Amino acid sequence: MYKINAVSKLLDMPTVTIRSWETRYHAITPKRTESGHRVYTEENVNDLKWLKKQVQDHKMSVSQAVQLLKIHKGEIEKEQLIDNTINHSFEAQINELFDATLHFDSERCNQLFDLYFSQFHYKTVFYSIVVPLMYKVGDAWEKGELSVIKEHMISNIVLQRAINFFTIFHSSPVLPKVIAICPEGEHHQLGLILFTLFLKEQHYPVYYIGADTPLDGLDELIKEKDIEIVAISISSDEHELKAQKYIDILYKQNPKLKFIIGGLGIKESKKQEPRWDVSPFDKDWLNIMSQINDYKN
Structure with missing residues (x-):
């Protein structure tokens, strides 16, 4: 068992960040001593270490990383997360990204993706937002309403977002390459x-x-x-x-x-x-x- 200061030193994370990830994002559930002080298990420490890597190295939002962690640990089902958004209309999100693309605003595009990935399961973002967005971008390009440079910009942003996820899942040595x-x-x-x-x-x-x-x-x-x-x-x-x-x-x-x-x-x-x-x-x-x-x- 570790006290919060020991975890902070071990992971090079401020104690306020650890508490925030615990209380705001429900990333971990530490145990409590009889006097009410938090104590962290080895599993808690490993989970925080994994989350920190996703946020820092793969530029994921904290909520998105926590969501993936819970999927890996079997605490929630992917289908459950996707089912929750089946009846959700994503027209507003698609239009926001399309407008940012029209204005060649890559910073705005990335901000919007950060927001959507924090709100929805990543498969929902790719299939319900990215796919129709890219169809809309393609149609606008064919009609001369959007330049090829702008199409390249949003395509590269989508590719970089996907590559971030490619690195998250571990590869099995028994499956064919x-x-x-x-x-x-x-x-x-x-x-x-x-x-x-x-x-x-x-x-x-x-x-x-x-x-x-x-x-x-x-x-x-x-x-x-x-x-x-x-x-x-x-x-x-x-x-x-x-x-x-x-x-x-x-x-x-x-x-x-x-x-x-x-x-x-x-x-x-x-x-x-x-x-x-x-x-x-x-x-x-x-x-x-x-x-x-x-x-x-």
Whole structure:
């Protein structure tokens, strides 16, 4: 057991911060002595250490970090958090972010994301706010109402937010390693980001390369990192032939590889081993990954 001053010194955290995280955010529940003084268990200290790392290293809000901690510890269910927002309209949040994008105000965009991630589960933010926002941004760009520079700004902010979450989930050494790419010329990576978040949440080791990945040198990287699954995202059917070219060349070089292709460019889910196509409307990703893992080349 530790007294609060010992915890403060051990974690280099002010006692007022520890008390705030305890009382305001319900991050930990210390025990009490007979005289009423707080005493902290080893678990309390480890939880505070983990929370501090998320806040300082990954730039998460305290409430967001506490929410993730409680999910990891099984104190609340992800589905419960998401269900609480099913009937919630996010039009106001989408419009606020869109307006900040129109005004090329990256600081405002980040402030809004800080707020939304503190209010809602991260999957709710990505699926109910980010996805419709990026559709709205894309439509405005196509109509000439928003410049490509502004589209790049919000896309990069979304990517950085996602990368923060990629680092939170630990990777299982028993699951197959995945590399996540968009083929050369494909710059839309939102679908790949969402699928990578799903994989990371399931504790798959994922090497996220992202948009516009060249074929040159990819086979060496796959061999070096012992990759077993290649996840490819395409936003339109015009990239289908290029994606198939990647598959043909990489599979010839490594016949043990498996491929999963998703994004708006895939119209229907189907499997033609070693390739699995996943339409944007197919959300049974757990079953698909189970099929891929069970398949033996």
